[in-house]
Amino acid sequence: MLTEGERREIEEEIAKSERKRAASVEVLKIVQKRRGWVPDDLDELAATLDMTPDELDAVATFYSLVFRKPVGRHVILICDSVSCWVMEYESMREHLSERLGIGMGGTSTDGMFTLLPVACLGACDRAPVMMVDEVLYTNLTTEKIDGILEAYRRGNM
Numbered sequence: 001m002l003t004e005g006e007r008r009e010i011e012e013e014i015a016k017s018e019r020k021r022a023a024s025v026e027v028l029k030i031v032q033k034r035r036g037w038v039p040d041d042l043d044e045l046a047a048t049l050d051m052t053p054d055e056l057d058a059v060a061t062f063y064s065l066v067f068r069k070p071v072g073r074h075v076i077l078i079c080d081s082v083s084c085w086v087m088e089y090e091s092m093r094e095h096l097s098e099r100l101g102i103g104m105g106g107t108s109t110d111g112m113f114t115l116l117p118v119a120c121l122g123a124c125d126r127a128p129v130m131m132v133d134e135v136l137y138t139n140l141t142t143e144k145i146d147g148i149l150e151a152y153r154r155g156n157m
Contacts, residue, residue, distance in 0.1 A: 002045065006030060014049070020048070037070050052157060072113040073112050074157075075114045077116050079119075092140050099145065116143045126139050130141045
C-alpha cells in the first residue's frame with residue numbers, strides 16, 4: 001500500500017513522461033528511496049503505471065540497483081570490472097567481506113551494510129573503486145576501506 005507521500009512523488013514523476021509506463025524505473029526508485037527496497041506486492045504501483053504486476057516485476061528484476069529484498073542501511077557496490085580486477089579488486093573484496101562478516105549479496109548482522117558487486121562504476125582510471133550509497137570511493141586500499149567503514153559506523157557519512 002502506497003503512502004500519501006509516495007503517491008504524490010510518483011504522480012509528479014509520471015507527469016514528466018509522455019507515457020506512464022516510461023516512468024517505471026524512476027517510480028520504483030521512489031519506493032526504494034522511501035522504504036529501502038521494493039516489496040513483492042506490485043499491484044497498486046503497477047496499476048498506477050497502467051502496467052500489469054508481471055510487467056512491472058520484469059522491470060524491477062532487470063535492473064540490479066532495484067533491490068527486491070531488504071538491504072542494509074548503507075549499500076556498498078564494489079566494481080568487479082576488468083580494470084578493477086587488474087588493480088587488486090579481489091583483495092579489496094576479500095577485505096570488505098572479512099571486515100563486514102558477509103559475502104557478496106549479504107547484509108551485516110547489525111543491518112548497517114549490504115555488499116553487492118556491480119559491473120562498472122565508470123571510474124576505471126581510479127580503480128579499484130566502490131560506491132557507498134551514492135558516494136564514489138576511488139584508488140581503494142585496505143586502509144582506506146577501513147576508514148570509510150569506520151566513518152559510516154560513526155554516522156559521519
